[in-house]
Each structure stands twice: as structure tokens, then as C-alpha cells.
Amino acid sequence: MARIWRLLIVIGFAGAHAQYKKTPTTSSNEIVPHSNCTYDYIVVGGGASGLIVSERLAETGKSVLVLERGAPSLFTSGGDILTSWNDTLTIFDVPALHMFLTTWPGVNAQCTDVPTAAAAGCLLGGGTAINGMQFVRPPSFDFDDRWPVGWRWDDMKDAAARLYERNPGTLTPSADGKLYDNDVREIVSKFFALGGYTQVDTNEEPDKKYKVWSYPALSTDQGFRAGPVRTYLPIAEKLPNFTLQLYTKVIRAVRTGPLVTGVEVESTTGQRSIISVNKGGKVILAAGAMSSPRFLFNSGIGPLEQISIVENGTANITLPPRKDWIESPVGFVRDHTIVIVTFDVPEGTNVLNQTEFLNPSEESRDMYAHGFGPLAQAWNRLMSYTTVTNDNGHRTFIQTHVTGLVNGTAQFLVATTHNSTSTGTLGITPNGNTIWTKDPYLNSASDREAMTKALDELLEISRLPGSPLSYNPSNATGASILEVAMSQQDPNNRMIPGQHMIGTTIMGTDDGTKNGSSVVDTNCKVYGTDNLFVVDAGMHSDLPTGNTMAIVMVAAEHAAQKIIALDGVSNSTGSP
Numbered sequence: 001m002a003r004i005w006r007l008l009i010v011i012g013f014a015g016a017h018a019q020y021k022k023t024p025t026t027s028s029n030e031i032v033p034h035s036n037c038t039y040d041y042i043v044v045g046g047g048a049s050g051l052i053v054s055e056r057l058a059e060t061g062k063s064v065l066v067l068e069r070g071a072p073s074l075f076t077s078g079g080d081i082l083t084s085w086n087d088t089l090t091i092f093d094v095p096a097l098h099m100f101l102t103t104w105p106g107v108n109a110q111c112t113d114v115p116t117a118a119a120a121g122c123l124l125g126g127g128t129a130i131n132g133m134q135f136v137r138p139p140s141f142d143f144d145d146r147w148p149v150g151w152r153w154d155d156m157k158d159a160a161a162r163l164y165e166r167n168p169g170t171l172t173p174s175a176d177g178k179l180y181d182n183d184v185r186e187i188v189s190k191f192f193a194l195g196g197y198t199q200v201d202t203n204e205e206p207d208k209k210y211k212v213w214s215y216p217a218l219s220t221d222q223g224f225r226a227g228p229v230r231t232y233l234p235i236a237e238k239l240p241n242f243t244l245q246l247y248t249k250v251i252r253a254v255r256t257g258p259l260v261t262g263v264e265v266e267s268t269t270g271q272r273s274i275i276s277v278n279k280g281g282k283v284i285l286a287a288g289a290m291s292s293p294r295f296l297f298n299s300g301i302g303p304l305e306q307i308s309i310v311e312n313g314t315a316n317i318t319l320p321p322r323k324d325w326i327e328s329p330v331g332f333v334r335d336h337t338i339v340i341v342t343f344d345v346p347e348g349t350n351v352l353n354q355t356e357f358l359n360p361s362e363e364s365r366d367m368y369a370h371g372f373g374p375l376a377q378a379w380n381r382l383m384s385y386t387t388v389t390n391d392n393g394h395r396t397f398i399q400t401h402v403t404g405l406v407n408g409t410a411q412f413l414v415a416t417t418h419n420s421t422s423t424g425t426l427g428i429t430p431n432g433n434t435i436w437t438k439d440p441y442l443n444s445a446s447d448r449e450a451m452t453k454a455l456d457e458l459l460e461i462s463r464l465p466g467s468p469l470s471y472n473p474s475n476a477t478g479a480s481i482l483e484v485a486m487s488q489q490d491p492n493n494r495m496i497p498g499q500h501m502i503g504t505t506i507m508g509t510d511d512g513t514k515n516g517s518s519v520v521d522t523n524c525k526v527y528g529t530d531n532l533f534v535v536d537a538g539m540h541s542d543l544p545t546g547n548t549m550a551i552v553m554v555a556a557e558h559a560a561q562k563i564i565a566l567d568g569v570s571n572s573t574g575s576p
Contacts, residue, residue: 032264032318033273039065039243042263042277043284044250044295046070047126048549049536049556050286051228052163055236056560057284060567063241065275067265069249070109070123074229077124081106085365092129093224094368095173096357096375101130113433114290115426117441117497124246126288128219128227128549131499133378134401135169135219136546137206138554142418146542148509150522151558159557167231169203169550173220173378175371183349184404185381187468189213191410192384194468195461202383202546209385209397209545216380216401219549223371228553252298252317253283257324258530260299264318282531282563284524286556289501289538290426290434293330296505296519297428301526302330306428313430326528328519329512330505331426334543336399336415336498337441339451339485343410343462343469351404379403380413385545388453396420396450397545410469414454415498418545421446426504441497442486452478500548505538523562535559 043054046068058064072078079090081104083097091097091104101107109130111122121127137160140153174180189199192213202214219226236242251264254274260283262276277283285292297306300320304327310317319325352374356364360375367373382402389395397418404410416422424440442448455478462469485495505526510516513528520539526532537552539559544551 034262035273035275037065038262038276038278038281039063040278040281041065041284042067042275042281043286044263045126045285045287045291045536046124046244046246047121047286047288047536048128048228048552049559050126050284051232051236052553052556053284053286053535053560053563054242055228055232056557057564058236058239058242060564061241062567063278064236064243066242066244067248067250067263067275068124068244068246070121071246073109073123073125073129074225077229077233079124085360086369092125094375095133095218095220095223095225095378098130098132099354099379100358111291113294115434115436115439117436117439117499118290118501119497119499120288120290124233125227125229129225129229131549132380132547133218133220133225133227133549134380134383134547135167135217135550136399136544137164137169137203137217138544138546138551139207139209141207142542142544142551145418148507148522148541150562151507151541151555156554156558159561160554163550163553163557167219167221167226167228167553169217169219169226171201171203171215171217173218173223174373174376175223178372179215180374180377181352181381183351184345184402184410185215187345187347187349188382188402188410191461191467191469192382194464194466195457197384197386209387211386213382213384216378216383218378220376220378223368223373223376227549250287250295252295253532255299255320255324255529255532257320258326258528260529260532277531280531280567282533284533284535284563285505286534286536288536289333289504292534292536292538293426293504294428294432294434296328296330296526298432299532300325301328301528303327306331309428309430310432313428313432315430315432317432326513326526328527329517330519331437332503332506332517333424333426333440333501334420334422334503335424335440335501336417336543337420337422337447337451338413338415338496338498339455339482340492340494340496341412341414341455341458341471341481341485342492343412343458343471345404345408345410345468346470347468348408349404349410351407354405379405386454386457388450388457390446390449390453392446394419394421394446394450396447398450398454399546411492412458413496414451414458416442416447416450416454417498418543420444420450420543423503440501441495448482452482454478455481498547500537500544502537502540502543502548505534505536507539507541523566524559533559533563535563
């Protein structure tokens with residue numbers, strides 16, 4: 001049935017052109033067909049934010065169209081890239097296969113028109129269908145420190161409760177409640193205890209982020225990858241006013257001055273068409289922090305330099321007249337920066353060989369048929385949180401993922417997160433790809449000092465009597481480890497992006513079209529427009545303490561209610 005549903009969507013798009021009328025574009029003699037089907041809401045992107053906000057909008061009874069450029073992912077959504085050992089499981093369903101998605105034959109799930117470091121998902125579910133499933137419930141201060149009024153924790157907690165009702169995340173992803181492949185987990189928990197860290201449940205105590213460790217909280221359900229494809233989309237599909245259209249890339253907003261009348265889209269064959277919103281309708285960008293800016297640039301919204309690149313580019317973009325260009329600070333970006341550091345385990349470890357995930361034993365298959373066993377777990381075994389204080393008093397939050405893929409070692413992924421000060425800029429190329437014009441990774445002295453102090457703390461614990469971990473060379477310092485990491489010469493000690501980008505369409509009260517720094521207002525509406533909105537990580541006002549999936553989903557829940565309130569309606573179904 002899932003495959004039939006997917007096929008109907010694809011055929012529906014191909015056949016819809018019979019219902020289109022053709023009109024010339026505003027700047028050329030090209031003919032772009034217009035759809036006779038119109039909608040109250042058009043949501044661009046079927047990922048973490050897009051599926052949540054569209055489902056909540058559809059609950060109002062108004063017509064909603066979701067446009068997703070990629071293919072289905074989970075089996076329940078029509079995904080058909082199956083495991084070799086079960087024809088009702090896609091590789092996206094199985095948590096343990098996350099590590100192999102980028103090299104799996106036939107997988108084309110990552111966007112190729114964004115910075116390489118971004119690893120954005122171009123399939124149904126977006127990043128939630130291909131990420132490591134880390135579901136870090138945001139602490140209250142993630143919102144309270146820098147988000148605008150109306151988006152503080154007291155404003156957000158109801159949205160969080162709605163999300164957690166449907167997609168709670170779990171510290172015990174295996175359906176039997178047990179943890180598997182435990183050597184690294186047990187050894188590193190002793191290491192942290194030796195350093196004065198205490199164990200917490202990050203789901204129950206999200207505000208505890210100083211010298212604590214936890215089992216990883218994952219977005220899984222009964223042993224399978226969860227996220228909005230599993231927890232929101234099935235609810236939306238039951239609503240007659242909800243439409244999902246796959247394999248459809250949105251190019252730009254069609255607008256007259258500040259009023260957006262529709263979107264121009266492109267099929268996988270390169271055929272373009274225009275889909276319109278009804279009078280009073282809205283377009284909501286949820287294409288992600290790396291792609292929504294491209295849509296804005298292509299719509300004549302952003303820094304004039306970037307719009308000019310589009311104007312003189314090769315992507316065949318129809319911009320509005322220059323008098324209607326909207327100068328806006330689109331492209332500011334923050335991200336977590338990770339340094340990988342590998343410790344030795346002198347007493348050794350016995351970790352599962354990776355072939356056990358690629359070609360699981362009959363025992364593992366039998367267990368996973370019931371949703372439990374090592375296949376139900378993700379790649380990491382432990383997480384820790386703390387803060388470090390620089391010599392000038394600036395405090396930076398540190399998140400660490402710990403895994404063990406090779407016997408005798410424990411690999412730490414140490415990240416600077418909340419309160420980090422490195423920033424970058426996203427731009428566009430003439431052919432329409434988004435790129436870093438300045439990357440956001442450890443480019444501030446403050447962040448480099450914070451990372452050095454975090455690494456020094458781990459080294460200090462490893463040198464305490466009775467430590468189960470050691471580091472080679474024994475005279476290494478945080479500074480020397482960071483120097484090697486930034487040189488990218490050692491695969492076991494290197495710097496990598498967190499791939500948790502935020503801020504490219506940042507929210508705030510200082511209108512960026514009037515020399516302010518914000519792209520969208522506190523209702524998520526793009527400054528300078530009447531009915532264009534952004535609901536994805538790009539509009540986030542601050543870098544969170546942990547991985548971004550949970551906080552992006554919380555914000556999408558809240559944003560949906562903000563947009564609904566503008567229309568003076570409410571959710572008609574009253575669903576949780």
C-alpha cells in the first residue's frame with residue numbers, strides 16, 4: 001500500500017500539467033505553465049519543520065500543499081531502498097544503518113547544492129531521515145538567553161509538550177528496554193564518574209548541563225527511526241485537505257512587490273510550473289537552513305550582492321524587477337564545531353564488528369523483527385555535557401558524543417555549542433548552489449580557547465589514578481590536539497562540522513530591511529513581505545546546547561500556532 005501511495009503522488013505531479021494554463025514570465029518570452037489547483041498554504045520542504053507545521057495547518061481545515069524535492073524515506077512513506085535481509089525495511093528505518101547511508105549503493109539522499117559540510121537531507125523527512133537520531137530536548141536557557149519575546153521557554157513549553165506527546169525520544173531505543181554492545185558505555189561512564197560527572201536522564205532533566213553524562217536520547221519508536229515521517233505525516237495523510245507532492249524542487253516565490261502569489265517549481269525532468277496560493281494564502285519556507293536562503297535569493301530577497309549573482313547566473317531564475325528587490329541580511333550562520341579525539345582503552349574492548357550491522361546475524365535479525373537488539377541503537381554509546389569558562393569569564397557549553405567502532409579505543413566527539421562565538425556567512429553561486437562565503441568553524445579566539453580547555457579537562461581525567469582511558473602521546477595538551485585537528489592530517493584527531501546550522505534567516509525584532517539584523521519577525525514572516533514565512537532552523541535566534549533535531553521540531557510546533565493565529569482560526573481537530 002505504501003508503494004501505491006508513493007506512485008500516486010508521482011503520477012499526480014506528472015499528470016497535473018494537463019490542468020495548467022501557460023503564461024509568459026515577467027522577464028522573458030519563456031512560457032511557464034500555471035496550475036489550476038490553488039492552496040491556502042504552500043509549505044516548501046517535507047522535513048523536520050515542514051511536516052510538523054503543515055500537519056498543524058491542515059488541522060484548521062484549510063488546504064495545505066507540501067512540496068518536497070526528494071523521494072520517500074521510511075517504508076511506511078513509500079521508501080523502497082530496502083535492506084538485504086528484510087523487504088519491509090528501508091535502510092532509513094534501521095537506526096544502526098545510519099553510519100552507512102552515505103556509501104549505500106543507490107542512495108541519493110543528501111542535497112548536492114549546499115556546502116559539502118552541511119550534509120542536508122533531500123528526501124522526505126529531510127535531516128530527520130538520515131541523521132544520527134540524537135533527540136536532545138532543549139534546556140530552558142536555549143530559548144531564554146537570546147530568543148525574542150514570545151519565544152522564551154514559558155512561551156515554548158506547551159509546544160514542547162505537544163511534540164513530546166507524539167515524538168518523545170528515548171534513552172532505551174531497543175524495544176525490550178535493554179542496552180547492547182555495552183563495553184564502551186560501561187568503560188566511559190566510569191571515566192566520567194572519575195572526573196566528577198554524574199549520570200542524568202536528559203529527557204527528564206534537560207536543564208542539567210554541567211558535568212553530567214547520559215545515555216543518548218534517540219528519536220526512535222519501538223526500535224525504528226521516528227521523526228515526523230513516522231509521527232506527524234500519517235496523521236496529516238488522513239486529512240482530505242492535505243496534499244504531499246514529492247520530486248518537486250521549489251525554485252522561487254512568485255511575487256508582486258511584497259505579495260507572494262505562488263511558487264515556481266521544477267520536476268526531476270527540468271519542467272517548470274507555477275503553483276498559486278489562494279487570496280489571503282501563505283507560503284512557508286521549511287527547506288532547511290542551507291536551502292531556504294537560496295529560495296529567498298532567487299526571489300529577490302537578501303544581500304544585494306547575492307541577488308546580483310542570481311541575476312547574472314546560469315540557473316535561469318526570473319527575478320522580480322529591481323525596484324522590488326528586498327535587501328535583507330540573509331545568510332548569517334552558526335554551527336557547532338566538533339573535534340574528534342581518540343582515547344586508548346588499555347584493558348581492551350570487545351565491540352560489535354560493523355559487518356554485524358551491514359549483514360546481521362540470524363540472531364540479530366530475529367531480535368530486530370521484534371524491535372530490539374543492537375540494530376535498534378544508533379552509533380554513539382554515551383553523551384556528556386559541561387561548560388568551560390575562558391580567562392575573560394566567557395562561558396561556553398560543551399557536548400560530547402562517545403562511540404567505539406574499533407576494539408581498544410573510545411572516540412570522543414567534542415563540540416562547542418551554546419554561547420560559542422564563531423559565525424559564518426552563506427552565499428550563492430551563479431549556478432544556484434549555496435556555499436560558505438565564510439565558514440563558521442572555530443574562527444573566534446574565544447571558541448578555540450574553549451575547545452582547548454574542554455580537551456584539557458578530558459586529558460586531565462585520563463591521567464588520574466585508576467582511569468580506564470589513556471591518551472597517546474602522554475605529553476599531549478588540549479592545544480596540541482586542537483592544532484592537529486585543525487590541520488586535518490589525522491583521521492582519529494580532526495575537526496568536523498556539527499551539521500547543526502542555524503540563523504541563516506534569523507528571527508528578531510530589528511527589521512533587517514531597515515538596517516536591522518533580522519530576516520523574519522516573531523511570527524516567522526519575512527520582513528518586507530506580506531505572506532512569506534520561514535519555519536526551519538534558519539530562523540532560530542541562537543545556537544542550542546545539543547543537537548538541533550528536537551529544538552527544530554519544538555520551534556515548528558510553536559511557529560504553526562503563530563501562523564494560525566494570524567488567520568484568526570484554530571486547530572479544528574484538537575489532536576495532541
